[in-house]
Each structure stands twice: as C-alpha cells, then as structure tokens.
Amino acid sequence: MKLTEVPRRILVIGNGIAGQTACDSLRAAGFDGDLTVVGDEPRAAYSRPALSKTLLVDGGSHELAPPTHEAAEVLGVAAVGLDVESRRVCLDDGSDLPYDGLVIATGSRARRLGGDGSVELTLRTLDDALVLRERLAARPSVVVVGAGPLGMEIASAALSAGCRVTLVADGRPMLSHLGPCLSDAFTAAAVARGLTIVAGAAAGIDTARGLVLRDGSRVEGDVLVSAIGDIPNTGWLATSGLMTGGRLEADSRGRIGPGIVAAGDVAAVPTRTGVRRIPLWSSAIEQAKVAALALLTGDEAPELDFDPYFWTEQFGLNLKATGHLPAAGEPKFLLGDSPHGPSVMRWTHDDGHGVAVAVNHRIPIPRLRRMASAGA
Numbered sequence: 359m360k361l362t363e364v365p366r367r368i369l370v371i372g373n374g375i376a377g378q379t380a381c382d383s384l385r386a387a388g389f390d391g392d393l394t395v396v397g398d399e400p401r402a403a404y405s406r407p408a409l410s411k412t413l414l415v416d417g418g419s420h421e422l423a424p425p426t427h428e429a430a431e432v433l434g435v436a437a438v439g440l441d442v443e444s445r446r447v448c449l450d451d452g453s454d455l456p457y458d459g460l461v462i463a464t465g466s467r468a469r470r471l472g473g474d475g476s477v478e479l480t481l482r483t484l485d486d487a488l489v490l491r492e493r494l495a496a497r498p499s500v501v502v503v504g505a506g507p508l509g510m511e512i513a514s515a516a517l518s519a520g521c522r523v524t525l526v527a528d529g530r531p532m533l534s535h536l537g538p539c540l541s542d543a544f545t546a547a548a549v550a551r552g553l554t555i556v557a558g559a560a561a562g563i564d565t566a567r568g569l570v571l572r573d574g575s576r577v578e579g580d581v582l583v584s585a586i587g588d589i590p591n592t593g594w595l596a597t598s599g600l601m602t603g604g605r606l607e608a609d610s611r612g613r614i615g616p617g618i619v620a621a622g623d624v625a626a627v628p629t630r631t632g633v634r635r636i637p638l639w640s641s642a643i644e645q646a647k648v649a650a651l652a653l654l655t656g657d658e659a660p661e662l663d664f665d666p667y668f669w670t671e672q673f674g675l676n677l678k679a680t681g682h683l684p685a686a687g688e689p690k691f692l693l694g695d696s697p698h699g700p701s702v703m704r705w706t707h708d709d710g711h712g713v714a715v716a717v718n719h720r721i722p723i724p725r726l727r728r729m730a731s732a733g734a
C-alpha cells in the first residue's frame with residue numbers, strides 16, 4: 359500500500375482490543391515508525407467478553423493471542439490531557455508524549471447506580487471479575503441490576519456458582535438488544551434454571567445490601583452487582599476541543615481531527631441509525647482497522663462498513679448473531695424449529711437487511727453471515 363504523509367510517531371491511548379487492533383493494522387499496512395501504546399491497566403490486553411463467559415463461570419482463560427505487532431508499551435499509566443496544538447498527550451505520572459498521529463481507544467467504564475464511587479460491584483475489568491468470582495464462591499444471595507446481555511450473563515454465572523439470584527429488570531430481559539422472540543426464549547431458560555426476576559427500575563442503593571426501586575420497594579442481597587450500561591472514557595479529552603455535545607464523534611473513517619482518529623467503545627460513529635456508539639467487541643475491531651488506515655492514507659482508506667456480530671452465552675443457551683439486532687416479529691427458521699435451539703433463524707428488517715441468529719448451533723460464522731445477507 360502506498361503511504362502518503364505518513365506520521366513517524368503514532369501514539370495509541372488505550373490498551374484494549376481497539377488499541378491492539380489499531381497497532382496490528384498500522385504495522386500490517388506498512389507503518390514502520392515509532393508506535394507507542396499507553397494503557398492505564400497494568401497488564402497486557404485481555405478478552406473482556408471472556409470475563410463473564412468463562413472466567414466468572416469456571417475460571418477459564420481471558421487471554422488474547424500475543425500481539426503480532428511491535429510497539430512500545432506504557433502500562434499502568436493514564437492519559438490525563440491532550441494538547442492538540444502542540445500534539446502532546448499528558449500522562450498521570452507527570453510526563454507527556456509527543457505524536458504525529460494519535461489513536462484514541464480509551465473504551466468505556468461501568469455505569470454505577472450511585473455514580474462513580476458507589477458501593478455495588480460491577481464487571482468491566484479483569485480485577486472486577488476476580489473480585490466478583492471470589493465473592494460468588496461463598497454462595498451469597500446475589501442481586502443483579504440490569505437485564506441486558508451483561509446482567510443476564512452475570513446472573514447466569516452466579517446461578518452456576520450455586521447462588522440464589524434475583525435480577526432486577528426494568529422491562530423484559532434483553533428485549534431492546536435481541537427483540538421479543540429471543541428475549542422470551544432466554545427469559546424462559548433463565549427462569550427454568552432458577553432465576554428470580556423482579557420487574558422494576560432501580561432508584562439507588564441505601565445500604566451495602568439494599569437496593570431501592572422507584573416504586574419504593576426494596577430488594578436485598580449479600581452481593582449487589584449492577585450492569586446498567588457503560589460510560590465512555592473521555593474525561594482526559596475534556597479540554598481538548600475534540601468533544602461535540604459531550605461525545606467523541608468520528609467520521610466514517612474514524613477521524614476526529616487532523617492526525618487524530620478514534621475507535622471502539624469511546625467513539626460515536628456513523629451508523630444506519632445515526633451517529634452513535636456501538637459498544638461491542640467486533641465493532642471495536644472493525645473501527646480500529648478503518649481508523650488505523652485512515653491515519654495513514656486519509657480519504658484513500660475504506661469507510662466503516664461492516665456486518666455487526668454479537669454473541670452471548672447464558673443459562674445453557676449460546677447465541678451467535680450477524681446483522682443488526684434487535685429482531686422484530688417472528689423468525690424464519692433456516693435450521694431447526696425452536697428459538698431454544700439448536701436452530702438458525704433469520705429476520706428481515708423493513709429496509710431489506712437481514713439478521714441471522716444461531717442458538718446452540720455450531721454453524722460457522724461466515725455461513726451465518728451469508729444467511730443474514732442472502733436468506734436461506
């Protein structure tokens with residue numbers, strides 16, 4: 359690939375999958391200048407999805423394959439400021455690093471019921487997972503707040519650990535993520551395995567054991583875990599001039615400004631339903647590939663255009679989905695005949711796009727993708 363106006367020093371802030379993929383992509387595209395990745399977690403990048411699916415469940419691996427790129431790593435140090443004019447990033451150890459090209463990949467953190475510093479457990483980092491795993495080992499009663507995929511996976515893991523588990527759900531579990539048919543199938547599987555679901559919206563925590571709902575009722579447990587969404591890590595960019603209406607908005611190539619791109623959970627990107635964050639693993643990877651190329655080749659880089667891929671494992675069900683969820687209405691069954699699986703289903707959106715979903719079926723992802731885009 360021909361490189362034009364190639365930066366000689368590229369700084370990647372954030373050592374998650376977006377940061378790592380950006381490094382891989384830069385080197386794969388021929389970038390042979392200085393590459394430095396800064397991460398505030400004092401460890402190598404790891405798989406966040408594995409925290410709730412394997413580490414919490416059976417202590418399974420959360421490790422990623424070793425990186426294929428060469429980069430200097432500055433770990434256990436956070437970026438605290440960015441001076442766009444002088445092209446420098448300030449770090450919390452008092453030093454600063456210059457760049458010609460900057461990749462912003464600082465991801466997001468768990469939203470907390472009572473704001474930053476409130477007492478409930480959350481699951482975002484490896485440290486969070488280790489703490490939660492240790493607490494679950496004592497088989498406490500557990501209250502999980504939030505019925506999205508993460509809350510459901512945590513509830514599932516806690517049940518497997520032998521805990522009594524109550525899920526506080528502000529609506530049908532995973533309805534907005536998966537659609538009614540799959541929400542019902544997963545809810546049925548959860549209840550069959552012993553999950554107690556309390557319908558209601560959490561208003562706050564009044565003691566270390568007590569959750570208060572908006573209707574004034576309380577739910578108690580030995581361990582409170584919230585899974586109520588994430589907040590992008592943009593605090594260090596507050597005075598950079600890069601934020602738009604409180605968001606870090608990238609163009610279709612991940613570009614934020616001259617010599618600056620962003621990728622992953624931190625960034626809002628153009629989608630078919632507007633500019634928004636897509637806080638998913640495969641999205642972070644695809645965004646980082648595009649953003650890295652855009653840093654090197656500008657308009658010659660391809661625009662972000664990918665089929666979303668999502669998966670979850672909980673309550674004995676394993677779901678893989680390609681295409682845009684949620685899926686409305688009844689599915690067409692391509693394999694099997696029940697949303698409880700083993701099956702492969704397809705929905706067609708009003709705009710003609712398809713989403714294909716496999717439940718407890720070992721269908722290869724490329725085949726699932728073909729089913730989403732072309733039907734049976």
Ligand SMILES: Cc1cc2nc3c(=O)[nH]c(=O)nc-3n(C[C@H](O)[C@H](O)[C@H](O)COP(=O)(O)OP(=O)(O)OC[C@H]3O[C@@H](n4cnc5c(N)ncnc54)[C@H](O)[C@@H]3O)c2cc1C
Nearest residue numbers: 372374375376398406407436437464465622623637638639
């Ligand atoms: C438990 C769990 C399960 C999940 N399961 C799924 C799933 O099944 N499927 C799916 O698609 N997605 C899943 N996700 C979401 C997925 O993990 C994220 O979308 C993905 O990790 C985003 O990658 P990222 O690199 O953008 O951000 P992150 O993974 O958050 O990495 C960003 C890194 O930057 C660091 N950082 C933050 N601020 C600074 C700073 N100022 N200076 C330096 N470093 C900083 C962070 O500490 C972090 O290490 C899951 C997430 C969690 C937490």
